[in-house]
Amino acid sequence: xxxxxxxxxxxxxxxxxxxxxxxxxxxxxxxxxxxxxxxxxxxxxxxxxxxxxxxxxxxxxxxxxxxxxxxxxxxxxxxxxxxxxxxxxxxxxxxxxxxxxxxxxxxxxxxxxxxxxxxxxxxxxxxxxxxxxxxxxxxxxxxxxxx
Numbered sequence: 838x839x840x841x842x843x844x845x846x847x848x849x850x851x852x853x854x855x856x857x858x859x860x861x862x863x864x865x866x867x868x869x870x871x872x873x874x875x876x877x878x879x880x881x882x883x884x885x886x887x888x889x890x891x892x893x894x895x896x897x898x899x900x901x902x903x904x905x906x907x908x909x910x911x912x913x914x915x916x917x918x919x920x921x922x923x924x925x926x927x928x929x930x931x932x933x934x935x936x937x938x939x940x941x942x943x944x945x946x947x948x949x950x951x952x953x954x955x956x957x958x959x960x961x962x963x964x965x966x967x968x969x970x971x972x973x974x975x976x977x978x979x980x981x982x983x984x
Contacts, residue, residue: 855908
């Protein structure tokens with residue numbers, strides 16, 4: 838590895854400062870993701886910082902420029918989400934009605950059609966969604982514990 842410890846430390850410091858600046862510019866209080874897009878932004882930023890620190894071919898100035906470009910892209914995306922409903926819908930998805938007419942809309946909110954639910958023997962397929970059958974007798978399947 839050709840990179841000296843001083844170069845690695847400098848790039849790490851630049852990365853941390855860039856992270857703090859990005860958090861403050863975006864108006865976040867911390868890195869905790871609020872949406873899936875926040876999570877992706879965190880992953881990419883971590884990949885940028887982690888990939889550049891140990892790469893001796895990328896200078897500190899290039900690293901600063903990459904951080905500036907990434908911060909600009911994130912700000913542009915945030916601006917577009919706030920000012921264009923179509924962009925917001927593409928990025929965040931459509932809202933889902935959880936309660937309809939005073940009742941929980943199970944058909945749209947409960948996503949029971951997963952690989953775990955499909956493996957359950959007490960579930961039944963109703964064309965795209967799964968509904969759990971009532972068990973006749975739960976105690977039949979339980980095994981008595983003997984010592």
